[in-house]
Amino acid sequence: MNKHREIAEFNLIKHYFSALTPARRDVQLGIGDDAALLKVPHDRVLAVSIDTLVSGVHFYSDVSPESLGHKALAVNLSDLAAMGAQPAWVTLALTLPEIDEPWVSAFCRGFAKLATDYGVQLVGGDTTLGPLSITVQVHGFVPSGEGLRRSGAQVGDDIYVTGCLGDAALALHHIESGGAVDVLDIAYLKRRLERPEPRVEVGLALRQMATSAIDISDGLLADLTHILQSSGVGACLELEKLPLSRSVADSLRKEDDWTRVVAGGDDYELCFTLPEVDRIQIGELANRLGLPITRIGYIEEKAGLRCFKRDGTLWVPERSGYQHFAS
Amino acid sequence: MNKHREIAEFNLIKHYFSALTPARRDVQLGIGDDAALLKVPHDRVLAVSIDTLVSGVHFYSDVSPESLGHKALAVNLSDLAAMGAQPAWVTLALTLPEIDEPWVSAFCRGFAKLATDYGVQLVGGDTTLGPLSITVQVHGFVPSGEGLRRSGAQVGDDIYVTGCLGDAALALHHIESGGAVDVLDIAYLKRRLERPEPRVEVGLALRQMATSAIDISDGLLADLTHILQSSGVGACLELEKLPLSRSVADSLRKEDDWTRVVAGGDDYELCFTLPEVDRIQIGELANRLGLPITRIGYIEEKAGLRCFKRDGTLWVPERSGYQHFAS
The missing domain is CATH 3.30.1330.10 (PurM-like, N-terminal domain)
Structure with a gap:
């Protein structure tokens, strides 16, 4: 005391x-x-x-x-x-x-x-x-009534993310493991880890469009899974469609390195779902905000989340995301 | 990490x-x-x-x-x-x-x-x-417009507190210093330290009556001083009027022991000011709630806070209250 x-x-x-x-x-x-x-x-x-x-x-x-x-x-x-x-x-x-x-x-x-x-x-x-x-x-x-929730994703919806994924996790990886990295990369990655930009404008624009939304703090797989479970649906993702910075793309040496991208967390990008008819509007929004907004997969009826590689085979991550406390 | x-x-x-x-x-x-x-x-x-x-x-x-x-x-x-x-x-x-x-x-x-x-x-x-x-x-x-603030105390207002003061501070004193205390006292004091009852009903009743209010967390003197400074006034208190439990009253062996009562903190009682004309209403409120509400002094023009003993002489505490962080 x-x-x-x-x-x-x-x-x-x-x-x-x-x-x-x-x-x-x-x-x-x-x-x-x-x-x-x-x-x-x-x-x-x-x-x-x-x-x-x-x-x-x-x-x-x-x-x-x-x-x-x-x-x-x-x-x-x-x-x-x-x-x-x-x-x-x-x-x-x-x-x-x-x-x-x-x-x-x-x-x-x-x-x-x-x-x-x-x-x-x-x-x-x-x-x-x-x-x-x-x-x-x-x-x-x-x-009233326009708040974006996790629970509205519909079968057939497209799945989008803003910005790039995996930058913060790669920054942490470098801090913890060292390794030779370009100085410019380090500055970029560190900014992405330490100075995330909240995607407030995107959220406001999605109000009457998106069927569901979440921000990616624990990693894409973990957070998208929250949407899927809240909405009672499943999803397919295509790994090669995930938006990556040059730094992250260059860091992918072996298949397991993808785990850092989809489960590393700390991205603070938005993940959301939309009916296919809204694709043009999303393109316009991305242009207006000068921010990449990338379609990475789609919602389907079958529960769970499946990630596919370029060759069409299934990829299973080592772990799906960061969570505080385990039961 | x-x-x-x-x-x-x-x-x-x-x-x-x-x-x-x-x-x-x-x-x-x-x-x-x-x-x-x-x-x-x-x-x-x-x-x-x-x-x-x-x-x-x-x-x-x-x-x-x-x-x-x-x-x-x-x-x-x-x-x-x-x-x-x-x-x-x-x-x-x-x-x-x-x-x-x-x-x-x-x-x-x-x-x-x-x-x-x-x-x-x-x-x-x-x-x-x-x-x-x-x-x-x-x-x-x-x-709208009825929130109780610290800043409205007027010269001539009475000063009140709910409940009793110094119980939690005495409980802490016993935990830290030991000493022979009655078992019933210990149970009472510990409950007062660990299970404070927020005075929500009193606050609601005071909405259109009190000119200022604060809750006592850092000790009566420190918290009343916040009212005085916000309101640009001063105050006189009479020590003998302070409401004390039997346990606290029995613990007052020397003059410095009063410091624990007025500066010990953790009381979570309300301190508030009211015009003299509302005295009867406060008595009725105390009866209705079954909670002592005690007039302990009055607001005056002269800045600062003065505490008087039974014999009319000034009492100066060793310290005025607990605060996090000092400059």
């Missing part, structure tokens, strides 16, 4: 965040009281998602604090993107082993920059002493 | 909480998707508050998990109470060093029991591996 430690008042979050995130008109009362008071538009439902990042589990303790601030918010905005929600507010519970002012300042800079990019205001928080961990809750708006 | 650990799917929170908290009609989509979808009544604003409890900082690692589950939610409901908010939803981010099923099951039981008492539904969560810590965010409703 540190209950009796004599320490003067220091509202860490308030100190570093005041004026760093935008002031929204729907915030009646922000940081500094027992609770924030917030006004949700009457024709919207509130989407909320909470995620924790723990040092040594989700990130290395020596990661750049600015990147960590970015990522802590980005992975949560990615959840809102997968619901088709417009981000609005965020709360931050920060547990720190000590007050390292340059560290805290850099963390807040990374967090606040991304918050500002998406018009998100910090409305509450808590700072505590303890082993480094960060819990963020994001709040967004969806028109 | 545990990224590559091979563990099968196990949604801890879903497993233990399904059917444990009530199903509310304003929850369009609960646990199990990327975000929950929630409907706020059109004439209400949303009150949100987030708090983290860390093992070794806010509780001992050997505390009863059922009590811990209760307290993790109670301290957050206490924040809603201080806003005059009606509790509605909660999210839980649980970081555990390992899966100890009896522990998790007992934690969830304590949490869910209190959630059910207040009609609160668990709508989201995250479970991660790491040093034991618990982050809870609560969500409640307030009629």
